[in-house]
Amino acid sequence: MRQDDVPSFFDVRMRGFRDRAEVEQVLALLRQRLRPRPAEMVSVRDAAGRVLAGDVVAAVAVPAFDRAAMDGYALQALETFGASAYNPMEFAIAGEALPGQAFPGKLRPGQAVRIMTGAPLPEGADAVLQAEAAEENRGRLRVSDAVPPGRHVGHRGEDVEEGAVVLGSGRVLRPQDLGVLASIGAAPIAVVRRPRVALLITGNELLPCGSKPEGYRIIDSNSVMLDALVRRDGGLPEAAQLLADGYEVVRAALIAADADVILMSGGSSVGKEDHAPRVLAEVGELSFHGMALRPASPAGVGFIDNRPVFLLPGNPVSCLSAYDFFAGPAIRRLGGRSMDWPYRCVTLPLDRKIVSAIGRVDYVRVQIRDGRVEPLATSGASILTSTTRADGFVIVARDSEGVAAGQPVQVFLYDERSDRT
Amino acid sequence: MRQDDVPSFFDVRMRGFRDRAEVEQVLALLRQRLRPRPAEMVSVRDAAGRVLAGDVVAAVAVPAFDRAAMDGYALQALETFGASAYNPMEFAIAGEALPGQAFPGKLRPGQAVRIMTGAPLPEGADAVLQAEAAEENRGRLRVSDAVPPGRHVGHRGEDVEEGAVVLGSGRVLRPQDLGVLASIGAAPIAVVRRPRVALLITGNELLPCGSKPEGYRIIDSNSVMLDALVRRDGGLPEAAQLLADGYEVVRAALIAADADVILMSGGSSVGKEDHAPRVLAEVGELSFHGMALRPASPAGVGFIDNRPVFLLPGNPVSCLSAYDFFAGPAIRRLGGRSMDWPYRCVTLPLDRKIVSAIGRVDYVRVQIRDGRVEPLATSGASILTSTTRADGFVIVARDSEGVAAGQPVQVFLYDERSDRT
Numbered sequence: 001m002r003q004d005d006v007p008s009f010f011d012v013r014m015r016g017f018r019d020r021a022e023v024e025q026v027l028a029l030l031r032q033r034l035r036p037r038p039a040e041m042v043s044v045r046d047a048a049g050r051v052l053a054g055d056v057v058a059a060v061a062v063p064a065f066d067r068a069a070m071d072g073y074a075l076q077a078l079e080t081f082g083a084s085a086y087n088p089m090e091f092a093i094a095g096e097a098l099p100g101q102a103f104p105g106k107l108r109p110g111q112a113v114r115i116m117t118g119a120p121l122p123e124g125a126d127a128v129l130q131a132e133a134a135e136e137n138r139g140r141l142r143v144s145d146a147v148p149p150g151r152h153v154g155h156r157g158e159d160v161e162e163g164a165v166v167l168g169s170g171r172v173l174r175p176q177d178l179g180v181l182a183s184i185g186a187a188p189i190a191v192v193r194r195p196r197v198a199l200l201i202t203g204n205e206l207l208p209c210g211s212k213p214e215g216y217r218i219i220d221s222n223s224v225m226l227d228a229l230v231r232r233d234g235g236l237p238e239a240a241q242l243l244a245d246g247y248e249v250v251r252a253a254l255i256a257a258d259a260d261v262i263l264m265s266g267g268s269s270v271g272k273e274d275h276a277p278r279v280l281a282e283v284g285e286l287s288f289h290g291m292a293l294r295p296a297s298p299a300g301v302g303f304i305d306n307r308p309v310f311l312l313p314g315n316p317v318s319c320l321s322a323y324d325f326f327a328g329p330a331i332r333r334l335g336g337r338s339m340d341w342p343y344r345c346v347t348l349p350l351d352r353k354i355v356s357a358i359g360r361v362d363y364v365r366v367q368i369r370d371g372r373v374e375p376l377a378t379s380g381a382s383i384l385t386s387t388t389r390a391d392g393f394v395i396v397a398r399d400s401e402g403v404a405a406g407q408p409v410q411v412f413l414y415d416e417r418s419d420r421t
Numbered sequence: 422m423r424q425d426d427v428p429s430f431f432d433v434r435m436r437g438f439r440d441r442a443e444v445e446q447v448l449a450l451l452r453q454r455l456r457p458r459p460a461e462m463v464s465v466r467d468a469a470g471r472v473l474a475g476d477v478v479a480a481v482a483v484p485a486f487d488r489a490a491m492d493g494y495a496l497q498a499l500e501t502f503g504a505s506a507y508n509p510m511e512f513a514i515a516g517e518a519l520p521g522q523a524f525p526g527k528l529r530p531g532q533a534v535r536i537m538t539g540a541p542l543p544e545g546a547d548a549v550l551q552a553e554a555a556e557e558n559r560g561r562l563r564v565s566d567a568v569p570p571g572r573h574v575g576h577r578g579e580d581v582e583e584g585a586v587v588l589g590s591g592r593v594l595r596p597q598d599l600g601v602l603a604s605i606g607a608a609p610i611a612v613v614r615r616p617r618v619a620l621l622i623t624g625n626e627l628l629p630c631g632s633k634p635e636g637y638r639i640i641d642s643n644s645v646m647l648d649a650l651v652r653r654d655g656g657l658p659e660a661a662q663l664l665a666d667g668y669e670v671v672r673a674a675l676i677a678a679d680a681d682v683i684l685m686s687g688g689s690s691v692g693k694e695d696h697a698p699r700v701l702a703e704v705g706e707l708s709f710h711g712m713a714l715r716p717a718s719p720a721g722v723g724f725i726d727n728r729p730v731f732l733l734p735g736n737p738v739s740c741l742s743a744y745d746f747f748a749g750p751a752i753r754r755l756g757g758r759s760m761d762w763p764y765r766c767v768t769l770p771l772d773r774k775i776v777s778a779i780g781r782v783d784y785v786r787v788q789i790r791d792g793r794v795e796p797l798a799t800s801g802a803s804i805l806t807s808t809t810r811a812d813g814f815v816i817v818a819r820d821s822e823g824v825a826a827g828q829p830v831q832v833f834l835y836d837e838r839s840d841r842t
Contacts, residue, residue, distance in 0.1 A: 043631065044630055044631065044645055045630060045631075045645050045648065048648075048649035048652065048653075049649075060633070060634055062634070062639070063639060063803075064634055064639075065637060069801060069802075069803060071690055071691050071693075071695075096693070098625065098626075098666075098693075098694060099624055099625060099626035099637075099639075099666075099694075100624070100625045100626025100627070100637050100638050100639075101625060101626070101637070102637055114693065116693060116694060117690065117735070117736065118624075118626060118639075118735065118736075118803075119626075119637075120637045131691055132691070154801065154803050158799075158801070158803070158804060159803060159804045159805055159806050160806055166806065166809070167809060172836060174649075174808075174809065174835050174836065175645075175646045175647075175648075175649035175650045175653065175741075176646050176737070176741055176805060176808040176809055176835075177809050178642075178645040178646055178648075178649055179642035179643065179645060179646035179737050179741075179805050180642065180805050180806055180809050181645075182630040182631075182640050182641065182642040182644075182645050182646075183634075183639065183640050183642040183737075183805065184634075184640075185631075185632060185633035185634055185640055187631070203520055203521070203539075204519065204520060204521045204522060205519075205520035205521025205522070205539060205540075206521070209465055209466060209603040210464065210465065210466075210603075210606075210608070211606060212481070212606035213481055213483070213485055213604075213605075213606050216486060216520075216521050216522070216523050216540075216541045217521050218483070218484060218485075218520075218521075218539075218604065219603050219604050219605075219606055220603065221599075221600035221601065221603040221604040222600065223603075224465055224466050224596075224599040224600060224602075224603050225596045225597050225599055225600035225603075226596075227466065227469075227596075227599075228469035228470075228595075228596035228599055229596045231469065232469075232596065245519075245520075269492055269538065270492050270552055270553070272492075272517070272519075272535065272537060273519060273537060274492075314538070314539065315538065315539075316597070316600050316604075320596075320597055320600075344765055378579075380490060380575065380579070381490075382484075382490060382539075382575050382579070382580060383579060383580050384580055384597060384600050384601050384604065385580050385581055385587065385601055387595075387597040388587070388588060388595065388597055388598050388601050414595050414597075415593060415595065416837065
């Protein structure tokens with residue numbers, strides 16, 4: 001196993017890997033070396049889904065005053081005691097209180113104030129009688145039930161107390177969090193900066209997305225896929241660069257890339273034109289090359305100036321798998337997010353056995369049919385449609401020879417939600 | 422119960438609702454009246470998370486040619502038969518094939534071609550010997566194992582067959598779907614147009630998000646929350662408009678709004694300044710007003726020119742609840758998405774009983790502690806922090822008096838992912 005502090009380089013081209021890194025070992029290194037990026041300030045409006053870089057403390061109470069929690073009549077609860085359908089009590093309506101517009105005076109005995117939800121409670125009142133429970137007639141209010149003190153009153157600070165931590169560091173902001181931040185008058189807030197991600201796509205055979213395939217040239221499918229994956233994980237993808245194969249081109253691109261994370265697709269394996277691992281070892285560190293993982297075994301991970309570099313195989317399924325196993329967790333960690341899988345899980349019985357080799361992790365695309373998990377027959381690393389026909393994937397652990405039919409397995413679902421009508 | 426085809430209007434102001442609509446009844450009307458919006462064309466790069474408006478058929482096969490699935494040597498399998506470690510066979514290396522760059526000639530007997538993954542298979546070859554399994558020396562290849570025909574060859578159309586439906590109408594596009602669309606050379610593709618959503622926020626007491634609360638004025642928290650919720654559901658929120666209370670203002674705003682969906686927050690209840698229901702009944706249809714739901718009972722649903730209008734209570738928790746029960750499903754349906762809840766679910770035992778009233782649905786905020794579900798004590802409709810302290814919510818059905826401690830309950834989780842480190 002290659003150590004990240006020993007920058008030895010074994011040229012695997014046309015020879016194959018001597019040994020392969022364990023997935024957990026790679027993740028442990030990433031966890032150890034990567035820390036959330038520094039903060040930047042964004043307005044509350046733009047903060048949905050961002051990650052708080054520090055605790056947010058309320059400088060004010062919400063609400064800042066006692067208020068009506070119901071449309072109705074503000075009054076002194078004590079004065080309603082004894083009221084009933086047989087013995088209704090009458091109050092004089094002294095005026096009204098609207099949200100943002102207080103009743104100007106002080107409530108005197110025998111008086112009530114018409115009040116709307118959210119309006120400040122008039123001085124002298126301590127309860128609100130619900131509109132539906134009273135009868136108003138020519139300036140008089142008829143009350144036929146006693147109201148306890150405090151009824152339908154929202155007290156100062158009932159939502160947020162002054163000085164309280166309303167949201168903690170590391171929080172991924174929900175829609176309602178923005179509401180709370182707005183309500184305390186939060187100025188721009190500190191969130192973890194999104195990691196910028198360079199997408200370097202190598203391959204003489206590639207035409208850019210949007211072209212038609214022609215002759216022996218195929219369309220680059222990895223850049224659009226990686227772009228969407230990086231966004232999903234809270235990263236900011238830069239425009240993809242299509243690069244020709246070749247030592248100098250790869251070297252120049254890796255040196256020039258100044259993003260926080262570098263993804264390079266293609267040229268990572270043991271082929272003659274696979275220069276990326278050697279170049280990375282020369283211009284930075286090649287921590288791991290060759291993974292005990294299928295597909296995606298010809299992946300590499302390293303660093304340039306402590307910025308992580310992921311060498312992703314050009315085969316699209318391997319590219320997806322290597323991204324999701326290694327690059328995705330790194331991007332999420334830099335963005336202050338969890339390194340855990342971003343997929344929902346279900347546990348269901350396996351319909352047909354999965355065979356795996358001990359010593360490597362398998363990424364098996366599956367469909368779910370009638371509550372049972374069916375591994376897809378077509379599963380080559382180049383068959384990207386295996387990941388579009390699949391509902392998700394099963395991970396077979398490295399110490400497993402596979403899973404027998406009928407056994408429950410955990411399926412990671414590709415769709416974030418069950419969003420299909 | 423009010424019918425959507427009977428535009429009768431009962432003024433509930435300061436009197437209360439006569440009857441309340443069932444949640445399911447409202448959703449049934451929305452499902453019946455709303456259809457996905459028409460298509461628009463977007464480039465594959467911009468299509469992540471969008472919804473396909475029609476089936477996508479591949480005009481080409483992927484790959485368009487037989488190719489190597491491995492780095493190694495292309496040869497005629499039959500010629501390796503009988504090769505073993507004791508009886509290695511030798512081949513002359515006739516040249517090489519790279520991705521996008523075919524071997525120019527035809528393979529002759531006794532020849533092999535150095536080939537990289539993805540390169541077109543030379544004419545006359547029918548298998549690829551893995552690089553690691555061969556020995557190359559001064560233009561000669563030493564083979565010590567027989568290779569079966571077809572080994573490590575990716576056949577024309579193995580990923581996508583010409584004429585195949587690669588992705589079906591209604592599909593929410595995954596990252597890898599973009600890769601497949603790129604690989605078949607898909608031009609801009611037809612996706613369901615995102616519904617534009619107007620955000621009309623009423624309330625004299627409101628100051629815009631970004632201000633500090635002052636005196637009896639509070640900050641509008643609903644617009645930033647609704648903006649994020651609409652985006653989550655695939656809608657395009659317009660800039661929020663802050664409106665004063667008042668019949669004329671509300672009427673003018675509802676008439677002027679030309680979005681596909683109109684959300685109006687505040688002014689929906691039974692207070693004196695609650696003009697929205699009357700105005701909607703006048704300028705369009707008020708299908709339902711008053712819901713058998715807590716919080717959010719003073720919500721309304723109607724239409725103007727068949728465009729749905731949601732009257733959301735101003736209290737922020739009611740606003741969130743009314744949005745999620747009614748407006749969210751409508752926006753998702755217009756965008757071609759599922760009307761189902763967009764939240765992940767877990768089923769866990771209840772720690773402390775929940776009391777509910779028969780005849781209304783309850784939206785109960787809960788925390789999950791040590792695998793048990795705890796209802797939050799503070800749960801007023803104005804306490805927005807109840808939805809930020811909560812991990813999610815439990816829905817108590819209308820025919821239930823509540824749930825006993827120890828019973829399993831389904832919790833809808835506010836966080837899309839378990840994204841906290």
